Amino acid sequence: MKEKSLSLPSFPTTQRERAPRPTKNVTMQQIADLCHVSKITVGRTFLHPEQVRPRTRQRILEAAEKLGYTYNALAATLGQSRKPFVGLIASSGNDSQFKSILRATQSMIREEGLDLLLGNTELSSQQEKLLINRYIQYQALGIVMYGITLETFQQRQLLLNAACPILLIGDSVTDSKINCAGVDIYKASYQMTEYLIRFGHRNIALLCGRHDISYRSARRFQGYRDSLEHYGIAFRPENVIITDSDLNTRENDIISSGYQAMDKILHLPSRPTAVMFPSDMFALGGLLHTQMQGLDVPRDLSIVSMHEYTLSSWIRPSLTTIRVPEEDIASLTIDFFREILTGSPPSGWQKILPTELVIRDSCAAPRNA
Amino acid sequence: MKEKSLSLPSFPTTQRERAPRPTKNVTMQQIADLCHVSKITVGRTFLHPEQVRPRTRQRILEAAEKLGYTYNALAATLGQSRKPFVGLIASSGNDSQFKSILRATQSMIREEGLDLLLGNTELSSQQEKLLINRYIQYQALGIVMYGITLETFQQRQLLLNAACPILLIGDSVTDSKINCAGVDIYKASYQMTEYLIRFGHRNIALLCGRHDISYRSARRFQGYRDSLEHYGIAFRPENVIITDSDLNTRENDIISSGYQAMDKILHLPSRPTAVMFPSDMFALGGLLHTQMQGLDVPRDLSIVSMHEYTLSSWIRPSLTTIRVPEEDIASLTIDFFREILTGSPPSGWQKILPTELVIRDSCAAPRNA
DNA sequence: CTGTTAGCGCATTCAC
């Protein structure tokens, strides 16, 4: 038998013995003693106030206040075997798409009376596994992952944990057992490359995350490559600029990553005639740099982004980009958790949403075409 | 006696009775039964493996695997009265500064084996209070708040909870009892206004958050106003553009907020000669719009930002802005929690960091001065 | 309306 999904404790347990905190907690029992009622009556005052006579309730509340009582929600979950947490594991805090996910998740969480555990992996597979296990051990109702490493993606047993459904969002996924809600990045990337090729571009640069580590970047990279190949265009490794803005903790600013990438691209021996950026933010950085060099977009250089923000329609030239239905992904995430809450833990729950190529003004045929 | 800090349960308790989840959890006892050992031996295999004979340990681990056992970290905290959580309450997911906070917090959390509870208030005072109480009830070791409403700020009892230290970050604070690590936004705003005034500007616009709600925006607004007053310049209400990008869930993009604000400003009956933006991102939006209108910055219009990002030095003209020591705030946050961990729960812990006026190319004297 | 009993799952203390 291979290793199954097994969650063992993984905390540093040996270290917090410095401060024994002799401060005994105030418990319901103490309130009960003070009020000459039973413990459970105290509990009821808080959880089902209507079941307690107003006068008794009043006395209990006053006593609680006086003692500085704090309700222990952790103990409560034990008692009612309630699961109050939802885990959200992000590969990086950098991604702006993450915001809309966060926002949507939060609103659901609020409605359902849940709370959010947030972890950041910086695309470390080890961190991913650790966090998944941790959140499972906190009895998470489910875990949402936004971005995943190729390595963790292989660990199906971990991702298919029975006790805690895991949902991958942002990207659709090749493994039909794994829950996901997202778009087909491979296809989007393929199509965008195709779009440029049809303009006549043969020398297309790509700014891309670590495709040796990140599942998403790998898919994006592959879509680009396959598209080139399909049209009989030689793949040039030097045309792929790797950004590790996911990983690099110093490099906080996506726009600046795009800026710097463009600098590299413009210094390539054979200068590309088109550049693909992961998102509008990166593209803006690239655009700013290009224009500062006195080059015209799209006459001298075509620029596209692979993920639209509201910004892209306003800058000049407006950006050709790909619309990702973020709101839909967000509401699917909510649906997923609603299914969990109604008792049917999803499995093989796959929602693949279409992307849309938004054509604007940042592309043209290459000059020498 | 006034209301003290009292934490009562605040969950929607009446709703999760749909799915009774008859699936009994696998517990240590079951593993124990299967292995013909006692419960505690099982526990030890996980927590102090070295205290268990290798052969026994092996058997137990196998049984655990076979049964699909999941360690219940919540129950564990009860047993060892360990506090595994840190709360982070953000007023909005929009703010980019939030990223660096998050990053720093996460790294500390990782080192200390803690986990992060994240909540978003969208500057609703009610949400703030609810989340604070919730996190306290989850036995949070401490709570970090990034941004706070004026209303909650008044609730000193809540903020000075003994069981759970609360740290306000980003801004320094006028109440000497309240823990904080941040910069004096009032002063920064005052100085920036002063800087523009000394150029000869008399008609200065300000883009600002809801200063009737947000503590930070209120301070920023006041600094601007007091500076004008000090130099004998009449305050013009129409020169203050309010952005509620904190609140508005649809408006995801800060750059676009700046863009739109600038549009309003340029249409003001008496057009300002200088505009102050909350951050570089807003300012970039404003700048883009200004330039698109055929106006020159800084000749026709001076633009400043009140919070520097890496971007500001690259765009043209480069932005005059204010450097906020984000990294220092982040490490102070860590310090704060280290003090909690070493047993001295901070109180009146105030770290006020200096800001720096970064002068670049986006300001000039007004044309008609 | 209130109390009794039992249990949630694990950890600690002390024995053996």
Place this chain on the structure above:
DNA sequence: GTGAATGCGCTAACAG
């Protein structure tokens, strides 16, 4: 090495 007993703080089920 291993085990028994007890406690963590709260809740559910059933009684009265």
